[in-house]
Amino acid sequence: MSEDDLADGRSPYILQQDDDEMRYAFWADTVADQVEARVADQHPDEDEPEIVIKGGISPSGVPHLGNVNEILRGYFVAAVLRERGHEVRQVFTADDRDPLRKLPRTLCDLDGNLVDLGDVDAGALGRNLGHPYTDIPDPFGCCDSYGDHFSTIIQDSADAVDVPIDMVSTTDLYTDGTFDDVTRHALANRDRAREVLAEYQDKVDEEYIPFNPICEECGKVTETVTDVTLEPEESDLPTVDYRCTDMDAGDRTIDGCGHEGTATIREGKMPWRFEWPGQWGVLGVDFEPFGKDHAEGSWPSGDDVARNVLDIEPPVPMVYEWFTLDGEPFSSSEGNVILVSDVLELLEPEVLRYFFAKDPSRARDFSIERLDQLVDEFDRFEATYFGEVAEATEDEQAFADRVYPLVVEEVREERIRLPYTFAAVLGMTDDPDLREEIARREGHIPDDAPEWAVEQALARVERARNWARRTENEFDYELKRTEIPDHEFDAETEDALAELADFIEAGHDPEEIQGEIYETAKRNDIDTGEFFGAGYRLFFDEEQGPKLGPFLAKVDQEFVVARLRRER
Incomplete structure (x- = not known):
């Protein structure tokens, strides 16, 4: 990234830049400043333009906790902007016109259960390699397509952490005509598109066309376009002539059928390096966070394509660090995944939101084994907000004061939090009355506590019990409370x-x-x-x-x- 890029704000490393300007206690305030500046520059004549925050994903494998990273990062920026009086729309695109390039080893049903490919209609996927996700039957048989099934789980995950998002199907952007102008522009400027993309990809030759039609014969996406007609006599839409050829898919090849045909620009898709900036244009995106894997390759090319091919002003970018799961990368194929629904069986939504409120520029580990430490950290963060931590540092206090109201559904000082491991001990007995009796006797529930606070406190017991059982830790035992086990001692x-x-x-x-x-x-x-x-x-x-x-x-x-x- 050049110094000029850093100067004009195009670097995605906006949180990592070290300067002498005022530092906010919360990173989302820094991003919101840049978003406001962009909006003022792009919409000088509009009093209150709607601000659009975007995230996105290509359906593949299992939509796990790591995939909601940018949903929650975007949520905090949206929350700050709403505090400042702006109308904000948070969208999340499913790149569901992408072709299925390989079979996932693990899938997920709508109830959050992980299943092996062999336990569902694997043929629905195997017969459709190379087809768009939205043209592939749902292997579970419950949704309109495999792409729709994946998107439903993402939407459910956002709902579970109370983040209002609008799921946008990229397939719909093509079929309903939203992408018409962008696609037409890319084809009309295909020579320029080649020049720009050649700076980032080696496989760009003189015959490269920034459009991949869907073969009308076999239904696969093909990358071989033989001619472009921008104003055909028989159609209001530009068309491309194509030949259905083989597609490289990692270490394998997906065979094309050899058919030669013609497709309109609604019967295919742009390559992702054009489709991504195209989404910025048609959705009016002002801010998009993304993982560091995109920061050095996809973002520079997207920025370049947007400005110099599509005539689109890119949004404010923000790169975030990936986080690991118990010290290892998330991997559906290796079984190292956890779903949002699983996490919320172990801890409260506000604890999960707190995890994502922390600095996105730092790598972190989400440890199920040590989940008690995260919950204890949240409890201290909450207590700091209410002035109950005398030894809190200045930074701790500033962060809690700024962020806590954005993390919880409602600020209520009468709340009660049972220590997580104590809750796990209470989970050793099934008797709810006994749980409350012990918690009161040990001083964790005051005599004058409101009923809602008592219910909230005791709800943690089941979550801690689930944690003990999932990890098989030292709390995964049943306390024989009602009667003495029949054992004789000398x-x-x-x-x-x-x-x-x-x-x-x-x-x-x-x-x-x-x-x-x-x-x-x-x-x-x-x-x-x-x-x-x-x-x-x-x-x-x-x-x-x-x-x-x-x-x-x-x-x-x-x-x-x-x-x-x-x-x-």
């Missing part, structure tokens, strides 16, 4: 359990209890492993379980002491 073990009960009754922290378990076993000449096993049998009717000291510290003391004494 006199030495009975005495040791009674000593441990006295120690816990006196009041000690988790690590002190853990250490005392070892010391009690030694004083009574009991094998340490056997003594821990006695504790697990007594509380879980199992031979093993969570780290015992911290667990006993989290459960209500009265019950723990009584159980160790074999009283209940």
